[in-house]
Amino acid sequence: LAKTTQPISMDSYEGQEVNITCSHNNIATNDYITWYQQFPSQGPRFIIQGYKTKVTNEVASLFIPADRKSSTLSLPRVSLSDTAVYYCLVGEGYQKVTFGTGTKLQVIP
């Protein structure tokens, strides 16, 4: 089971691009990388998922280097409403998955 490591917290000003990196050195061949966002008093919400290279959707981009031992979630021009906890998950399935503490992003006006 791939273990993930993320920064505990990050601060950013409104309008800036935010990059959150997740380390997963023992990622397995069949593992996908998935990011979730959780607002206070709400359940986690899917943001983006990828296997390799770059994935982009209307919310974020996910950069995965060739060795796949890390990944970076990129949030363009954050706003106050992006203040949340961001979780990086690695695995083929959700068996035995622990979200961990995630990265608490605080967007400052």
Next chain:
Amino acid sequence: DTAVSQTPKYLVTQMGNDKSIKCEQNLGHDTMYWYKQDSKKFLKIMFSYNNKELIINETVPNRFSPKSPDKAHLNLHINSLELGDSAVYFCASSQAQGHETQYFGPGTRLLVL
């Protein structure tokens, strides 16, 4: 129109009581889950059901018993509640197992006194 709903939203009860939390999804998904988020915000899977059959049962005390009357519902019954059971319990669903996107409910905040 809520995709995944849970009831109740808040639950305050005494030690030793038995309580149930209900979960319903209207997404037509085959797989449903229960997660526990403790005070340190660790979110850990407890159970996974696929088409009403138990797939995952993590090291959860047998005081916790999931029940899936149909594919759209996965209820969680807890016997003899303990102080350490205080947490937020999230229900989730996905189209299938594997790396499918999970949709989470709003959570049930359980406080055991």
